[in-house]
Amino acid sequence: xxxxxxxxxxxxxxxxxxxxxxxxxxxxxxxxxxxxxxxxxxxxxxxxxxxxxxxxxxxxxxxxxxxxxxxxxxxxxxxxxxxxxxxxxxxxxxxxxxxxxxxxxxxxxxxxxxxxxxxxxxxxxxxxxxxxxxxxxxxxxxxxxxxxxxxxxxxxxxxxxxxxxxxxxxxxxxxxxxxxxxxxxxxxxxxxxxxxxxxxxxxxxxxxxxxxxxxxxxxxxxxxxxxxxxxxxxxxxxxxxxxxxxxxxxxxxxxxxxxxxxxxxxxxxx
DNA sequence: GTGCTTGTTGGCCA
DNA sequence: GTGGCCAACAAGCA
Numbered sequence: 647x648x649x650x651x652x653x654x655x656x657x658x659x660x661x662x663x664x665x666x667x668x669x670x671x672x673x674x675x676x677x678x679x680x681x682x683x684x685x686x687x688x689x690x691x692x693x694x695x696x697x698x699x700x701x702x703x704x705x706x707x708x709x710x711x712x713x714x715x716x717x718x719x720x721x722x723x724x725x726x727x728x729x730x731x732x733x734x735x736x737x738x739x740x741x742x743x744x745x746x747x748x749x750x751x752x753x754x755x756x757x758x759x760x761x762x763x764x765x766x767x768x769x770x771x772x773x774x775x776x777x778x779x780x781x782x783x784x785x786x787x788x789x790x791x792x793x794x795x796x797x798x799x800x801x802x803x804x805x806x807x808x809x810x811x812x813x814x815x816x817x818x819x820x821x822x823x824x825x826x827x828x829x830x831x832x833x834x835x836x837x838x839x840x841x842x843x844x845x846x847x848x849x850x851x852x853x854x855x856x857x858x859x860x861x862x863x864x865x866x867x868x869x870x871x872x873x874x875x876x877x878x879x880x881x882x883x884x885x886x887x888x889x890x891x892x893x894x895x896x897x898x899x900x901x902x903x904x905x906x907x908x909x910x911x912x913x914x915x916x
Numbered sequence: 917g918t919g920c921t922t923g924t925t926g927g928c929c930a
Numbered sequence: 931g932t933g934g935c936c937a938a939c940a941a942g943c944a
Contacts, residue, residue: 652922705923726923726924727922727923728922728923728924729921729923729924730921730922730923763921765923765924766923767924814923816923816924823922823923824921824923825922826922905922905923906921
């Protein structure tokens, strides 16, 4: 489920344990989630330290590692949840499960990174400054730096690609995943196969507005209990024979941009 | 057994 | 070099 809102909610799961000393680290050394990471250095960076603070941006999370909450960080841990990765907080003494590839054991609780399919990733950056991959992330979609002209420039550059594929490009739409892309296009009444370069000014304006709307709303509305309003496309999109919550028309599901895509053939006419 | 899955990457080709 | 497409990665489920 990891798209923008779920990543932020995942980050909050570990929040109660920030500042608590990590007494012991257990991890699955050969697991693919540590590809490109030196697990011995990860372990030594974490053991005896605390997670000082955390942040989420799009699908990325970062945790600052320091000797104590008052000290400057000496390392940073990045976590990407991939397809189905998740974070958990276990009570002290609870044993990590088969798919819990990283466990940070504290005095009061254990922090877990779980990932059945191994598409997720844990990376380490050593140093006091946050890593460049974090600092160089594209503008947050709900912020003022994500401007109309930034969107326009990108749609022009990717003019022949279908809108669905373009919205999934993290370099411009950090945090947008498969369902959010469908939700945005459904709200903007744009067909997912529509070429990015073919939008009128008014349609570009609508798309820009709905990108921001869906990002803001997903953070606000999903947060209390991880549920999705029935007025959204999302709860209707997976079941066979789902109907458009706006007009009642039967929804279409086909592969667009390499992903299963759902849209309303009436509201989103080509 | 088959075919599907909320993500990313590298290789191929125009 | 850039843009667009697609298979591969892994594991579980229907």
